[in-house]
Amino acid sequence: MIENKGRPNRLGLKGWLGGGRWGFERYLYTLHRLTGLGLLAYFVLHIVITSSRALGEHAWARAMGSVTGPVFRVGEYLVFAAFAFHALNGIRLALVELGFAIGNPIEPVYPYRTSVDEQRPLAIGVMIFAAILAIVGGIGFLK
Amino acid sequence: MRDQHLWTWHIGAGAVILVLLGLHMTIMHLDTILPLAISTPQGGKPIDWLNVVERGKDVFFLVTYVLLLGAALFHGFYGLRNILFELNPGAGTKKTLNGLFLAAGFVLFAVGTWAAWAGFTVARGA
Amino acid sequence: MADNTVPTEVVFRIRRFDPTTDAEPHWEDYRIPYPPGMTVLEGLKQIKETLSPTLAWRSSCRMGVCGSCGMFINGRPRLACNTQVSELASGLVTVAPLPNFNIIRDLVPDLVPMFQAHAETQPYLIRADTAEQQQPTGEFWQSAHQLEQYLQFSYCIKCGCCMAGCPTYATDPHYVGPMPLGQAHRYNSDSRDGGFASRKQLLSGERGPWRCHFAGECSRVCPKGVDPARAIQLMKRQLVFDYLKLWKQPRPASTAKPPAGLKRRDGIPEAPPRTI
Numbered sequence: 058m059i060e061n062k063g064r065p066n067r068l069g070l071k072g073w074l075g076g077g078r079w080g081f082e083r084y085l086y087t088l089h090r091l092t093g094l095g096l097l098a099y100f101v102l103h104i105v106i107t108s109s110r111a112l113g114e115h116a117w118a119r120a121m122g123s124v125t126g127p128v129f130r131v132g133e134y135l136v137f138a139a140f141a142f143h144a145l146n147g148i149r150l151a152l153v154e155l156g157f158a159i160g161n162p163i164e165p166v167y168p169y170r171t172s173v174d175e176q177r178p179l180a181i182g183v184m185i186f187a188a189i190l191a192i193v194g195g196i197g198f199l200k
Numbered sequence: 201m202r203d204q205h206l207w208t209w210h211i212g213a214g215a216v217i218l219v220l221l222g223l224h225m226t227i228m229h230l231d232t233i234l235p236l237a238i239s240t241p242q243g244g245k246p247i248d249w250l251n252v253v254e255r256g257k258d259v260f261f262l263v264t265y266v267l268l269l270g271a272a273l274f275h276g277f278y279g280l281r282n283i284l285f286e287l288n289p290g291a292g293t294k295k296t297l298n299g300l301f302l303a304a305g306f307v308l309f310a311v312g313t314w315a316a317w318a319g320f321t322v323a324r325g326a
Numbered sequence: 327m328a329d330n331t332v333p334t335e336v337v338f339r340i341r342r343f344d345p346t347t348d349a350e351p352h353w354e355d356y357r358i359p360y361p362p363g364m365t366v367l368e369g370l371k372q373i374k375e376t377l378s379p380t381l382a383w384r385s386s387c388r389m390g391v392c393g394s395c396g397m398f399i400n401g402r403p404r405l406a407c408n409t410q411v412s413e414l415a416s417g418l419v420t421v422a423p424l425p426n427f428n429i430i431r432d433l434v435p436d437l438v439p440m441f442q443a444h445a446e447t448q449p450y451l452i453r454a455d456t457a458e459q460q461q462p463t464g465e466f467w468q469s470a471h472q473l474e475q476y477l478q479f480s481y482c483i484k485c486g487c488c489m490a491g492c493p494t495y496a497t498d499p500h501y502v503g504p505m506p507l508g509q510a511h512r513y514n515s516d517s518r519d520g521g522f523a524s525r526k527q528l529l530s531g532e533r534g535p536w537r538c539h540f541a542g543e544c545s546r547v548c549p550k551g552v553d554p555a556r557a558i559q560l561m562k563r564q565l566v567f568d569y570l571k572l573w574k575q576p577r578p579a580s581t582a583k584p585p586a587g588l589k590r591r592d593g594i595p596e597a598p599p600r601t602i
Binding site for chain 1: 211214215217218221222225229230231232233247249252253256269272273276277279280283287304308311312314315318319322
């Protein structure tokens with residue numbers, strides 16, 4: 058069905074990470090995927106660890122003991138920061154991918170103001186909000 | 201299910217997680233900045249056993265934990281499925297991955313729900 | 327001492343590949359005179375005429391309306407005829423074939439998969455009254471507001487730059503891609519069309535717009551301002567609301583019948599007989 062004439066020339070995974078001079082939203086897309094994977098990995102472990110509470114106080118203490126230490130503390134904060142980014146960017150994506158905040162179809166007149174330009178203030182806004190959340194959370198973790 | 205349906209649930213689950221996980225993060229990690237009664241009903245840190253038991257007894261936490269668990273498992277595994285499928289695996293691999301994700305999702309949901317239910321009933325019984 | 331004179335020469339670094347002789351594509355440099363206002367396409371022609379007669383590429387209109395000369399120029403997909411050498415920041419112009427398509431030779435990509443995907447989205451008006459479409463009796467009613475809903479997406483020249491920019495299409499050849507999806511939406515949102523249910527067969531599956539995650543590159547690189555990203559997100563809204571039973575495609579536009587009971591004024595001749 059898909060012809061195979063010629064030499065393959067797909068960007069591949071490099072296209073996710075940036076195979077040329079790409080825009081802000083493309084990097085947000087890449088970061089959204091990375092934070093998502095990180096959060097999923099943490100989440101699976103989290104379910105296993107915190108489910109130990111069903112086995113009583115000793116099981117809980119053992120489980121909590123296995124995840125103490127500076128490495129885990131830093132890791133937990135990274136998870137919080139990843140959540141801050143992924144959630145706020147997710148709000149933007151949910152809005153935009155349902156066709157809101159991207160403007161109505163217009164007659165294209167150069168220089169073109171695209172849907173990407175229309176949602177740029179929203180993107181900046183959620184990034185600022187995510188940064189504030191990550192910093193506030195960081196203060197909480199330091200205490 | 202078709203992607204049209206799965207994606208709609210993915211966004212819906214995202215909205216649920218936004219609210220519930222935001223609540224969870226606030227209760228568990230922002231207790232020093234935004235002290236709430238539910239964070240530390242027995243004093244100390246939110247992660248201390250007594251606080252865990254106290255929250256476990258509450259039907260609100262039982263319901264929201266299970267909701268959050270289901271929504272996050274669906275959202276996370278659908279996201280991972282998207283990432284892997286876009287790397288263009290073969291049809292057989294796709295079927296296997298679908299099965300794996302379903303199985304992993306159900307197993308983890310069962311584990312988490314069991315823990316939440318146990319925390320609810322045992323704590324009340326104790 | 328700063329030299330503010332316009333450069334008289336420019337270097338083109340071109341990705342060459344001849345399948346009959348080369349094992350791998352490779353870069354080759356060409357230095358050519360640079361008259362102000364030269365486009366990349368003019369540079370390629372200069373190189374072919376004076377330095378390398380075997381250089382191959384596609385071009386036609388040389389004015390940004392045919393969509394033939396899409397290439398990967400200085401890290402972005404652009405039309406060679408539409409790109410001034412002076413707008414490229416460095417003194418070096420790198421020209422490569424459009425990524426995400428097989429290379430046939432030099433700068434010539436194999437765009438057939440894109441056209442096949444386009445055909446699968448049924449990019450034509452689908453209506454129940456096929457008799458009217460074969461033997462039209464009048465125009466279809468369409469307001470200016472209804473026209474505005476799809477006009478932007480109808481400017482697509484099928485150049486493939488959006489496909490080259492898409493990160494999903496970079497890894498997944500089964501994804502239909504921004505151009506076919508944009509064109510599917512152009513027809514779905516045309517008030518004369520009744521084919522949403524028919525196109526849904528393809529669009530609700532894994533090849534549809536669900537693989538789009540709004541990286542936005544397609545709209546950023548589109549040389550005609552078609553904004554396929556906007557089309558795809560609006561399409562997702564339609565499909566999601568359709569699933570949630572919150573939206574249905576409105577009935578297609580009706581035909582405007584010629585007004586009845588009009589008398590021809592004296593002195594005005596009859597129209598010539600219809601030829602179709």
